Amino acid sequence: MENEKAVTLQDIANRLNLSVVTISKALRNHPDISIKTTKLIKKVAEEMGYMPNIMARNLSSRKSNTLGLVVPKIAHHFFGAIIESIFDLAFQQNYETILTVSQENAEREKKHLLTLLSMKVDGIIISVTQETKDLSVFEMIERRGVPIVFIDRVPESAQNYNIVKVDDYNGAYKAIEHAYNLGYRKIAHFGGATNINIGRDRMNGFKDAMNNFGIEINPNWIFEGGYSENSGYEFFMKLYKENNLPELILAVTYPVALGIYMAAKEVGLEIPKDIDVICFGNAKVQSFLSPPLSCIDQPTDLISKNAIDLIMKKIDDEDNEIAPQQIVLDTSLVLRGTCIKKH
């Protein structure tokens, strides 16, 4: 069974007794070609089922109209929401987005980044893994002149790159302030790795708030671990076995909070009566958990919007005259069935 061969500009040119160049120009609405010819060419191209070969086009034009997006995970609400809106916004501006998933693995991330470079994307938006420390790839990307924007997660030493993130420090601070007013004094923080900003800033906001309100920080209640359900589960179980549970846990992400829910259920402890929780990240489904989970909301749509705007600006700025920008968005406290009163 023979496959149909793809129609090329040459085929159309042959049929019409015109040159390849004329066809190419006409299809791109180049003013060189008369309206009449353009119309004819477009009609014939349509008839013949012409489809541009994007590889060839990109190779020759040195422009791909493509964005690279690197995230640590897909199946987490936060990243799902970010990806969906970035794809949408890019599509509206006629950009294709190439998604790549690092699975929280720095080596894999680096490999993906190199692939994106090889694919000649016009810009890269990335949320790094929790292990990412080595900046050499990013420096190389910069040197190559490919704009890069960090969203949400930024390596500690990359604070002068283009960044769109959330005010994590204040988010944590506000949560602790709220808990303090509720009367909570025994508060734990299940935090993330502190080599990236979200872990560090949330930790700092937590600690500063604790200190400012004169609450003692119990080092056994501070964890610097991961962002996944497993982490939440394990930290909780550790404290439970030590018989050393706090009254309230500030979880660094929604999955961590879910891990806490799992663990508490398993050992027969009731939230929020026996142990209370609040977390970063606002998924719609949190309203339907038992109990509904309160959180520090991160505005995912705004993050995406700002990231796209920024990267487009950078792509247009061919001479690289615009200085890197750091955009910090506000969080807000969303109170539901947890962390609303002390038990």
Add this chain to the structure above:
Amino acid sequence: MENEKAVTLQDIANRLNLSVVTISKALRNHPDISIKTTKLIKKVAEEMGYMPNIMARNLSSRKSNTLGLVVPKIAHHFFGAIIESIFDLAFQQNYETILTVSQENAEREKKHLLTLLSMKVDGIIISVTQETKDLSVFEMIERRGVPIVFIDRVPESAQNYNIVKVDDYNGAYKAIEHAYNLGYRKIAHFGGATNINIGRDRMNGFKDAMNNFGIEINPNWIFEGGYSENSGYEFFMKLYKENNLPELILAVTYPVALGIYMAAKEVGLEIPKDIDVICFGNAKVQSFLSPPLSCIDQPTDLISKNAIDLIMKKIDDEDNEIAPQQIVLDTSLVLRGTCIKKH
């Protein structure tokens, strides 16, 4: 600020006084080149920071090592899980995956499909929108010799394509059988569009089970709508306003069930006491809903695994000698806090 120019094979060749072909072959471990030369070339390439231009490579080799993936949504658990595992499996086989989101819009889907074709992907995996009826694009893709595999959702008239799906009919049947044994007789189905298999098969499984067990089907309790939270919410509200609520609702997806949770909460009805629910689709978080949501589990990992295996087989089968395959996977009932007893 001048950008670093990308290193090409030519640059390496110049430096080593060898031909471009030798470099190209060495970097691809072609047996033509001696081990010694190959080693040297690789070392120098590394030093010079060489990165292949994938556009050029694909253009000349007519192979992209790239898969196209089209889904209707990202931020739904089912698709998130599918995407994550497909990306992972493809990556392990050295394939890049280009994801594209149709947003349940058939026109957009078609556009994406054409783009993927233009990008010369080696194969396409797709879960269609609920509106997709027109098969012409798929026929064209076939004619072009690009393998395509449908997962989960398949247009009615495409049943002889490559398909990996779930036994939706039996899933629905089993659920109704279970409900019948519990004593339920007033059962509604919030279904999907019936022009694609998942809506149709679940509906048929539902109806056949109802008939077989001698339960009367109330047409006012049958909806053929959508797969989103909105649908669940609206259908529920409609019945509520008519004061015509059933005892149990079989929801076509987890988001639809979530919509029902939202609506019930809003009007002060308690699940499962006042109204009971069961749905297709198993997200981990369903265990933590209030009440924990029972479901008909669809094995997402197995779907992805089978889809990748099938597409790879098709890609290798250049002469197109293997007949299209339809793979149907079993579902299982996962009982939690809903649909476990009649109230």
Add this chain to the structure above:
DNA sequence: TTGTAGGCGTTATCAC
């Protein structure tokens, strides 16, 4: 074991 020639499909440049 290495190199030469030609082409993949498109676009940029400059001439007609």
Add this chain to the structure above:
DNA sequence: GTGATAACGCCTACAA
């Protein structure tokens, strides 16, 4: 207004 020519960076086939 239209076209010839030369890239873009790489690969295949064949020659040396």
